[in-house]
Amino acid sequence: MDLFVINRYTGINEDSEIINQETLHLQKLKQKIEERKKKYDFNKKTPEIITLKEQDLSVNLESNKIITDENKNNKTLENKNEEGDLAPVDIPAKTNKADKHPNEFKVLGNTDFEKKTKIDRVLPYWLSHAYSVSKDLQTLTCSVEKQIWLDDTLKATLLKEGVTHFFPVQEQVIPFIIKEHKLPGPFRPHDICVSAPTGSGKTLSFVLPIIHVLMKQLGHFVRALVVLPVQELAAQVTKVFKKYCTNTGLKVALLSGSTPLHKEQQQIMRYTETSEWICETDIIVCTAGRLVEHLQNTEGFSLKHLKFLVIDEADRIMDNIQNDWLYHLDKHIKIESEILNKNSHLNWQNISSQKSSIHKLLFSATLSPDPEMLEQWGLYQPKLFSAAPINDSTDYMIKKYTTPDELQEQFVVCTAEEKPLILYHFLCNQKWDKTLCFTNSSQSAHRLKVLLDTWGKGNLKVAELSAALDRTNREQVLKKFKHTEIDIIISTDALARGIDIPACNYVVSYDPPRNIKTYVHRIGRTGRAGRKGNAVTILVHNQMQMFKEILLSSGKNEIPELKVDKDILNQLFESYENAIRDTKKSINDEIHSKVKKSIELKRAAKSNGKPPRKRKQNETKPMNV
């Protein structure tokens, strides 16, 4: 009968059973701790012997005692033990690895912590051996007229535009691209990545060679596609292309969403009885999102004759994956090339007659030499042109991005209340003109604009530039700034990248930048094309550390501090208080009129039987001052 035990409910208190289980569990835990302690004590003794054997001794001359490094460590461990019991468990014991795992086999289930050995980063050869690009825009030696590799029509346009010498990046990149397209037969041109400072002339580095190569052969195909992250940049690059396409017979189209889709379709495609759909343009400049719309909706739109694919501001485009554009583009190109290469046998004649592959050109002032990021572009035997070359031996974080030599960077430290006073002091007392001021949101840009307007009482010409404004208005603002009709533009980071604002003298970061890339692009709106520029970042005391880290992450040494006399700020305080009162009032008035308008619209929609209009994402919301 002893073999069979039947457990029955005996009416014993359930609580006591739980308590029994808990005690059992506690005992087990205590046992485990004891075992670990023993193990730890053993491990502690072993290295002591080893250390002594290795004669790693240091002599304390004063006390004439011999202290080993290990003894020192034990002392600290003992101290820790006094403070808490966890020390033996938490602190990994220093053991001789060879003794524990003689053959370096991993013992399954072993919970011992082992520090992984640090692996040295090895960059792909093309990244660690970049072509070095000079930043010096003051001593230009490459005269446009003397260059035999460039078409005369282009030279004439360059000279007409006042470009007499090439900038270093142009001097290296333009002939390289042209040469790659002279390669015979099945040889493919090397794809390229260009990382050069802001305002160093990267745009002409791809515009000129593309026109030079394409103008030799005209046809009804899209042969160059330039992708940019935002509408403004796309419009800017289109302007440059159009200028340099004069007298070449090439046509350029902008597809950025600034005009309705059907209008863009009419602009690029034409239906003919004989050839069905034909393309009216050779070069397309587009935003990534709009490109996908055309790939999916535009009848006859084909990229099967594409020779060049340019990605400007490549790092930004990858950060912001608009409509998964790279996937759609890749898919489209693959399908087209499959159709084209159908039935071709692998022989010399077929290989030679095959359409050459797309030449990819990537540009940015902040192109990270990150192999994983660059991998997704599927570059063919790429070459890197960089103003901040890196190699394996140096930390890859150092000297990641460079800024123009003509740019002077400074920072001001103040309290949050002093920020507007400092900006006003720069503008009114120091007479800073052509200033671009960055804030971190369109709301604070608007508040600051209203404040400066009220405070300046018409003496300061202030404008605001943010995503809340439509493109025509933004262009108007930039035009006025160019013609000195506006002294200061308050902007969000929407305008930080790529925009070429002529003769901008000062950049003020009213709110500090969030990362190094934003910082580099913001300050890069001044000090362009060899002109002098000043960039000042206003920091509240607790933002100092973050800003220093941002600078360090790009290998920048400390930048000088700009001191502003407190007495000067105190003198401005009274007028500031009056201005802030008026600002609050006018912003509240704005909010009320907007609310009133939206109520009226809702009522009108209701009476018409239509659903009320939804507020657009970028439409201004009520603000607190």
Ligand SMILES: Nc1ncnc2c1ncn2[C@@H]1O[C@H](COP(=O)(O)OP(=O)(O)OP(=O)(O)O)[C@@H](O)[C@H]1O
């Ligand atoms: N060789 C040259 N000589 C004189 N001016 C030039 C030359 N090349 C370019 N520029 C001018 O320099 C300015 C900056 O050029 P661009 O916009 O191409 O710079 P970028 O390197 O693309 O800058 P970002 O990185 O900010 O986009 C433009 O106004 C352009 O007209």
